[in-house]
Amino acid sequence: MHGEGFQAAALTQGRRFFIPRGVNACVNAENLRALRVLFEKRDIPGLKGYAGNAAREAFVRADSSLVDLSILAYSLAKLAEKPHIINSPAWKPLADLVSKKLQGAEEHAAKGEKEKARARVQQALNAIDSLSMDLGRFVSGIVEKARLRAAAQMYAHGASLGAACAFTGASKQDLASYVGETKMPEKYESVPLARRLDSARRLLEE
Amino acid sequence: MKIICDSSALVSLSASCLLDSLEFLENNSKARFAITSAVEGEIVSRSERIEKYRFSSVRLKNLIRRGVLPVEEPRGLRKETQKIMQAANAAYLLRGRGLPILHEGEAECLACISLTGAKAILVDEKTTRLLLEDPRGMARTMSAEYGEKVVLNQSALAKFSAFKATTVLRSTETLKLAAELGFFKDYGYLDGDALSAGLHALRRAGCSISHRELDEYENL
Numbered sequence: 001m002h003g004e005g006f007q008a009a010a011l012t013q014g015r016r017f018f019i020p021r022g023v024n025a026c027v028n029a030e031n032l033r034a035l036r037v038l039f040e041k042r043d044i045p046g047l048k049g050y051a052g053n054a055a056r057e058a059f060v061r062a063d064s065s066l067v068d069l070s071i072l073a074y075s076l077a078k079l080a081e082k083p084h085i086i087n088s089p090a091w092k093p094l095a096d097l098v099s100k101k102l103q104g105a106e107e108h109a110a111k112g113e114k115e116k117a118r119a120r121v122q123q124a125l126n127a128i129d130s131l132s133m134d135l136g137r138f139v140s141g142i143v144e145k146a147r148l149r150a151a152a153q154m155y156a157h158g159a160s161l162g163a164a165c166a167f168t169g170a171s172k173q174d175l176a177s178y179v180g181e182t183k184m185p186e187k188y189e190s191v192p193l194a195r196r197l198d199s200a201r202r203l204l205e206e
Numbered sequence: 207m208k209i210i211c212d213s214s215a216l217v218s219l220s221a222s223c224l225l226d227s228l229e230f231l232e233n234n235s236k237a238r239f240a241i242t243s244a245v246e247g248e249i250v251s252r253s254e255r256i257e258k259y260r261f262s263s264v265r266l267k268n269l270i271r272r273g274v275l276p277v278e279e280p281r282g283l284r285k286e287t288q289k290i291m292q293a294a295n296a297a298y299l300l301r302g303r304g305l306p307i308l309h310e311g312e313a314e315c316l317a318c319i320s321l322t323g324a325k326a327i328l329v330d331e332k333t334t335r336l337l338l339e340d341p342r343g344m345a346r347t348m349s350a351e352y353g354e355k356v357v358l359n360q361s362a363l364a365k366f367s368a369f370k371a372t373t374v375l376r377s378t379e380t381l382k383l384a385a386e387l388g389f390f391k392d393y394g395y396l397d398g399d400a401l402s403a404g405l406h407a408l409r410r411a412g413c414s415i416s417h418r419e420l421d422e423y424e425n426l
Contacts, residue, residue: 056352062306158298158348158356160333161214161412162248162309172248173259176217176330176412185409186416187347188332190339191374193422199373200383203325204235206207 027065027117029110035069036102039076039095042086047077051146055153058167065114067150067168068121074146075128094131098124144174151175156184208324211241211275212315213248214331214412215377220249220262221411224377224404227384229274234387239328240278244287244314246270278318286317293365294337298345299357305348307333319372326373328380332414335376338369377408378415382423 031054038046051074058066076098079085105120129143151170155161161179165172179185211228219225231237241249250270253263269275287310294308312334315327329335336344341363348356381389381404390397390404405423409415 060300060303060305157351158305158307158333158344160308160312161331162311163307163333166309171253171256171259172213172217173221173253173256173262176214177221177410179414180218180410180412185332185414186418188336188414189416189419190336190343193419194426196374197379197382197426200326200375200379201386203207203209203373204231204237204383206236206325 027063027069027105027109027114027121029106031069032102032106032109032117032121035073036099036106038073039080039102040099042080044077044081047073047080051077051149052153055150055168056157058150059154059157059159059164062167064167065118065121067147068118068125070150070153071143071146071168072121072125072128074149075125075142078142078145079128079131090131094127097127101127144170148174148178152178152182152184155179207236207326208238208240208322209326209328209375210278210315210318210322210324211239211245212327212329212331212334213241213245213311215328215375215380216241216245216249216266216275217262218330218377218408218411218413219380220265222377222404222407224381224408225265225269227381227389229269230384230389231380231387232274235383239275240318240324241270241275242283242311242314242318243277243279244311246277248311278322280318280321282321283314283317286320287314290316290320290365293362296362297337297341297359297366298348299359300348300352300354304359304362305356308337316369320368325371326375328375328377330376330408330413335374335414337366338372338374341366376415377413378405378419378423381405381408382426 035050038050051070054066054070054073058064058070085091101120101124105117108116108120125143147168147170151164151168152175154164154167155175159167161172161175164170165175219227228239232239249266250263253259266275270277291308291310291313294313295306296304298305298307315329316334318324319327327334341358345356345358381401385397385401390400393400402424405420409420
């Protein structure tokens with residue numbers, strides 16, 4: 001099932017992300033197939049896990065194409081968990097289109113046509129955005145929320161606010177307020193508060 | 207005393223309607239805030255293209271226009287920024303490769319400090335702060351997050367020993383100092399509540415401060 005030179009990522013913590021050995025880009029046929037299968041099975045936890053892993057690896061490898069996969073996976077998870085969306089008449093055409101685009105992306109990736117594979121992923125994302133015209137304002141925020149989640153994942157893994165936003169296209173304001181609503185800042189204490197304030201007071205008098 | 211401001215702190219202050227505290231500090235102490243052109247690009251040019259942040263962009267642009275936040279452009283800034291970025295993005299190694307932790311805006315703030323002799327940076331995001339104050343602690347946190355060992359590249363990290371004397375301020379500290387100088391005087395008996403609420407608002411707006419530290423502020 002796996003070609004030569006590929007190996008499954010560590011399965012600790014439920015990670016299911018295929019990382020090619022010695023290859024820079026991870027938008028490969030195996031990863032695209034894994035995403036398509038997760039989507040077609042409507043495996044929502046799997047899609048969310050995939051999204052998190054893809055965002056993490058996008059940062060580690062400085063690979064923005066993986067950000068697209070993360071955003072797509074998370075968007076599909078959020079759509080699939082809404083009964084009023086999957087029961088709407090617009091859902092099946094979208095789901096079929098996304099599967100078709102992912103299949104196309106797999107075929108291109110298998111031939112080493114990375115840019116064409118990436119374009120198919122983008123088309124799937126555009127289709128999700130377009131769905132907002134049929135299903136109302138709420139859906140149009142899903143891709144942006146997915147982008148923000150990817151950025152937050154990178155921030156949690158060491159990226160600065162600027163780096164996380166640069167990789168994902170999220171705005172600093174959105175990411176800052178998102179982080180502010182999480183427990184992430186609890187982990188980042190450094191200099192004791194009293195000492196920091198004392199230094200600052202001295203400097204204000206200089 | 208010159209304080210170089212990163213966009214993260216300006217974002218928190220703007221979102222919390224506390225930008226005036228910077229001008230207040232300038233009028234009531236020797237603090238002098240400044241930004242770099244990359245930060246100007248982030249908080250003004252980029253933000254004014256996003257409708258919901260356009261007013262924030264205009265307010266910051268006005269502070270620049272009025273000279274409260276002058277833009278510093280010391281000679282050699284671009285070159286020094288690149289050196290700092292290269293060092294920062296080679297400092298933390300995972301699976302043998304450097305993690306690209308820092309962006310141009312943050313690196314440019316550090317470069318500006320290095321070239322102008324500024325004594326402090328105002329930054330709310332955590333990576334820049336931890337890089338200067340607790341690089342080992344950041345490596346431990348990252349290792350825990352990845353479930354893999356993040357290794358420190360000591361030769362890259364050596365570049366940041368030059369910032370040992372740099373004071374790192376967050377928007378919460380500048381608000382506290384402004385309050386001590388009377389920023390909330392007009393609130394009368396509500397001044398304590400105003401400060402407390404303002405600190406919490408800054409945290410919610412993205413200032414990297416823990417709840418334990420916020421509790422500590424209540425007891426100061």
